[in-house]
Amino acid sequence: MATHRKHLxxxxxxxITCSICRGYxxxxxxxxxxxxxxxxxxxxxxxxxxxxxxECGIQVHETNPLEMLRLDKTLEEIIFKLVPGLREKEEQxxxxxxxxxxxxxxxxxxPRAKKSRLSDEEDDDGKGGDYHRSDPQIAICLDxxxxxxxxxxxxxxxxxxxxxxxxxxxxxxxxxxxxxxxLKLPSSYELDVLCNGEIMGKDHTLEFIxxxxxxxxxxxxxxxxxxxxxxxxxx
Numbered sequence: 100m101a102t103h104r105k106h107l108x109x110x111x112x113x114x115i116t117c118s119i120c121r122g123y124x125x126x127x128x129x130x131x132x133x134x135x136x137x138x139x140x141x142x143x144x145x146x147x148x149x150x151x152x153x154e155c156g157i158q159v160h161e162t163n164p165l166e167m168l169r170l171d172k173t174l175e176e177i178i179f180k181l182v183p184g185l186r187e188k189e190e191q192x193x194x195x196x197x198x199x200x201x202x203x204x205x206x207x208x209x210p211r212a213k214k215s216r217l218s219d220e221e222d223d224d225g226k227g228g229d230y231h232r233s234d235p236q237i238a239i240c241l242d243x244x245x246x247x248x249x250x251x252x253x254x255x256x257x258x259x260x261x262x263x264x265x266x267x268x269x270x271x272x273x274x275x276x277x278x279x280x281x282l283k284l285p286s287s288y289e290l291d292v293l294c295n296g297e298i299m300g301k302d303h304t305l306e307f308i309x310x311x312x313x314x315x316x317x318x319x320x321x322x323x324x325x326x327x328x329x330x331x332x333x334x
Contacts, residue, residue, distance in 0.1 A: 115178050118154055123182055125189055125314050127174045131167045132159050142168060150260075162238050162322065183334055213237050227308035235267045237305050238322035241278065244293065245328075255290070256282060262322065265305070272301035289330035294323070 117124050119141040126139035135154040137145075143165065145153050150164040159167045179186040241256040258281055271292050279288055292299050294312040305323070313323045 115174075117180065119145060122247050123176065123185060124178055127171045127178065128168050129171050130159055130164075131169055133157055136171060136174065139168075139170065145240070148259075163264045166264075213331045235306070236262045236264050237309065238262065239305065240322050240324045241274070242324055242326045244326040254282075254284065255327070258282070267304065267306035269310070271299045271303045271308075272303065274305075274325065275301065275327075290327050291325045291330050294326070299325075 115124055116122060117138040119137050123139055124136060127136050128139040128142055129136045130152050131153050133155050135152055137153070142153075142186070146159075146164045150160055150162075151158055160241070189232050193207070216284075237261070241258055241261045241263065243255060258278075274292055275290050278284070278290060279286055284290075297311075297312060299308055308325075309323050
């Protein structure tokens, strides 16, 4: 009887534990394409490097797998009821984390400090709470433009994940900073960003480029393709 109960507990635990960290599901988050569930922090971190489900390997989304995640509040409540003390432990750990990691820039505690690199750089109105989450979004493809023998090609490489989604208000200047970070280039490194072979100015927004360069050139394909290369000095 005891052995049978142990098997039942082990089989049930399989449904309330995360296959990535092997712990109980914290903020259980389901992948809508396959319904596999993971800790929210575990699956978000996984999708920074891959767009495939870590459980079954299916492609979750071609460009932005984070769109295909849904928090399962019902499962979260069930787990908290089944595992005594888990809720209190998590709340204590979260509170302790934010106490130790106070946001020095504005003196605030908590998750509001989490923002993407693109939104962090592109805060036109200076309001710390607006990270363009309510802005219209655009998907773009960042392609490395290669010209044989061009200076700087040895350090300017293609991105591992070249498809991104961001606010239409993001500027070319911010895209350049993003590329320097991802390609591990010095912040002062000069890049050209082009659309349909034309160099884009650093203050051009993605919406402006889409309306005046991409769409009007007859390129109705989605996402919009921007190419980058080491800056060419025409003297």
